[in-house]
Amino acid sequence: MRHPHRNALGALLPLALAAGLVHAAGAGPRDAIGTTASTATTLTVAKDGTGQYTTVQAAVNAVPANNPSRVVIAVKPGTYRETVKVPSNKPHVTLQGTGGSRTDTVIVYNNASGTPKPDGSGTYGTSGSATVAVEADDFQARNLSITNDFDEKANQSLSGHQAVALRTAADKVFLDGVIVTGDQDTLLLDTAAKDRLGRVYMSNSYVLGNVDFIFGRATAVIDRSVITLRKRWDGSSAGYVTAPSTAAGRKGILIANSTVNGDVSNGSFYLGRPWHAGGDASLDPQATVRNTTLSAAIKAAPWTDMSGFSWRDDRFAEYRNTGPGAGTASADRPQLTDAQAADQEVTDWLGDWTPAAS
Known part of the structure; x- marks a missing residue:
């Protein structure tokens, strides 16, 4: 399904510029798809006690189970060092930073896959x-x-360095104007079950990482955003942007109208590789990168194999990318035809869902 080409990317965040992680052409416009929803219940969070709650999780806990309508959790500026879980029986929740910038409100923690749980019941695992x-x-x-x-670097003795910043395992997840930062496995876009649809739409946002840092089996769109490649803990440049684990018959990860950049070596990053989670040969991983500016960090052969599964047996393609990291069609660099691209638009991924700010 065709749609008009979206506006070019605008100016980047001062924080990202200062960190040297992004270039001067960056995040997209503030307009969102759809219309603004009606009045919602609002719960306020503030570290200094000026809100109803001092932690984000406390506000989530206060949302009634099976709530029928939108609840906005308005989080005042501050750094909230905590983990937050929005359980499946609490739909229609919005986390809204109230500062002048998306850098004003930060939710942060430092668990990794191999981090021991405090109760001694093992480690956290990636998810x-x-x-x-x-x-x-x-x-x-x-x-x-x-x-x-x-x-x-400080935890080299710990096994399992996958460390997720944001995990989604739900349908109709709208991420607008956010920054998601980590190293390995930053953004896990999952579904509630293998046979469940899980759509995610991310716009006007930033994702930072280095190894498989946009991954999972969701039907996910990253649109008008900046994907910033980071060096590894030892200062080396090497990594993979995507690792889709898409179920057969589903759409996977679509990166559109965006920018891939970062202070890393030329030709050091793959666009992606197929993740057959648990060795599941029935999966059919998909990643499409289109109408996106690619820095010289992207390899000339941008896809690679993973755990004995060949990317050539799955669904990996590009369409009309630009920049020094873009390339022409070859056996190592599949390009969509115009006809194929017409069926791999943002609206094809979202189906009957039109994300709207609420």
């Missing part, structure tokens, strides 16, 4: 390491940052 975990449908987040600041 359990998330700073923010969303399991409820119709979730929204905007104008804030979600970070996993696990220190790989």
Whole structure:
């Protein structure tokens, strides 16, 4: 399904510029798809006690189970060092930073896959390491940052360095104007079950990481956003942007109208590789990168194999990318035809769902 080409990317965040992680062409316009929803219940969070709650999780806990309508959790500026989980029985929740910038409100923690649980029951595992975990449908987040600041260098003796900042396992997840930061496995876009649809739409946002840092089986769109490649803990440049684990018959990860950049070496990053989670050969991973500016960090052969599964047996393609990291069609660099691209638009991924700010 065709749609008009979206506006070019605008100016980047001062924080990201100062960190040297992004260039001067960056995040997209503030307009969102659809219309603004009607009045919602609002709960306020403030570290200094000026709100109803001092932690984000306390506000989530106050949302009634099976709530029928929108609840906005307005989070005042501050750094909230905590983990947050929105359980599946609390739909229609919005996390809204109230500061002037999405860097003003930060939710951060440092669990990793190999981090021991305090109760001695083992380690967190990759999915359990998330700073923010969303399991409820119709979730929204905007104008804030979600970070996993696990220190790989300081924890070399720890097995399992995957450290998720944000995990989604729900349908109709709208991420607008957020920053999601980590290193390995930053953004886990999952579904509630293999046979369940889980759509995610991210716009006007930033994702930072280095290894498989946009991954999972969701039907996910990253639109008009900036994907920033980060060096590894030892200062080296090497990594993978995506690792889709899409179920057969589903759409996977679509990156559109965006920018891929970062202060890393030329030709050091793959666009992606197929994640057959648990060795499941029935999966059919998909990643499409289109109408996106690619820095010289992207390899000339941008896709690679994973755990014995060949990317050539799955669904990986590009369309009309630009920049020094873009390339022409070849056996190592599949390009969509115009006809194929007409069926791989943002609206094809979202189906009957039109994300709207609420």
